[in-house]
Amino acid sequence: MQLAYSKEILGELIGFPSLSDDSNLALIDYAAGLLRLCGAEVDIQAAPCGTKANLFATLGPRVDGGIVLAGHTDVVPVAGQDWGSDPFVMVEREGRLYGRGACDMKGFLAAVLASAPVFARRVHDRPLHIAMTYDEETGCFGAQALAGMLKAQGLRPSLAIVGEPTEMKIIEGHKGCYEYCTHFQGLEGHGSQPDFGVNAAEAAVKYVSRLLHLRDILRDMAPADSPFDPPWTTINIGQIQAGVARNVIAGQAQVDWEMRPVDPKDAHFVTTALRDYVTHELLPQMRAVHAGSDVRTQVVAEVGPLMPTTRNEARRIVSALTGHKDAAQVAFGTEGGIYQALGMDVVVCGPGSIRQAHKADEYLALDQLKACLRMLDGLSEHLSAAGK
Secondary structure, X not given: OOHXXXXXXXXXXXXXXXXXOOOOHHHHXXXXXXXXXXXXXXXXXXXXXXXXXXXEXXXXXXXXXOEEEEEEOOEOOOOOOOOOOOOOOOEEEXXXXXXXXXXXXXXXXXXXXXXXXXXXXXXXXXXXXXXXEOOOOOOOHHHHHHHHHHXXXXXXXXXXXXXXXXXXXXXXXXXXXXXXXXXXXXXXXXXXXXXXXXXXXXXXXXHHHHHHHHHHHHHHOOOOOOOOOOOOOXXXXXXXXXXXXXXXXXXXXXXXEEEEOOOHHHHHHHXXXXXXXXXXXXXXXXXXXOOOXXXXXXXXXXXXXXXXXXXXXXXXXXXXXXXXXXXXXXXXOOOHXXXXXXXXXXXXXXXXXXXXXXXXXXXXXXXXXXXHHHHHHXXXXXXXXXXX
């Protein structure tokens, strides 16, 4: 196993402060250099902003039917968290590797990069691809861009292993994640004369009330065989902002909200119902007082679910490699649904626990890193045997 090499690489990856708001180019350049040394064909896909990029590398022939090892490079902020050490300097103590992104999910990426020389020696007819994306934490924008690139190139891998922290257990399903920001434009005025203004805060309250009504309907629409917990599509109101003072009619408001659909049809039901409500009820009420009133919804991200399937080659292979016979579903989202939509069999399986993610003193247990390396070594043997 490449444990020492993995720890060295993880230290380097943690040292790149690849927060979602910042550039990941230095990290991508570092990973690309390691992969090119192994003889990998490396594609760098720049993000529209120019300060971020995806990496897609291929070991073996560039043909259809390959296996993708997928992970994101961005990490969540550390502001306001009480860390016991510098979050961007890896610290090892008591069998744990501490640092921002250690388990979510640079530990998996380090194991993959450390295993790349082994894959390079063993891969024959079936290619091994490595995908490293930007902006997963803010909406899976990098993976969506990568999916577009693969479609444009006509390359069709057959399965993907997404290395999010699952304690090396097999996850075969999760809900989608649809995130929105709805803006309300009213007309300011003196609070003593409410009829001469359009209160954007009140419009936001009405909109939220409709969201909560739809949430109750969705609960009753839960599929009888839903594998998720809870089994229905959920709606959450994350943030409401409005107004400037108690005695001023609020001229602007904003509602940040999300839904986690168990089925894309539920998302269509919600967005259609809201559009009809705004068009036929809410906006006419507002514009009857002020023609410049407006309600518009910004799509932050719409990431589809990862749906369990009866036949799944990724599940079969990872089960054989890890010894875990059962597959489960999780509440958090991943890029898995994006790869599944491309026609791949997908599982989520990686080192570390989601309980350590996004918090101060994030860590990856060494035994988890070792378990991941064992899985990757077994995968390389599987590819080698398949080519004989």
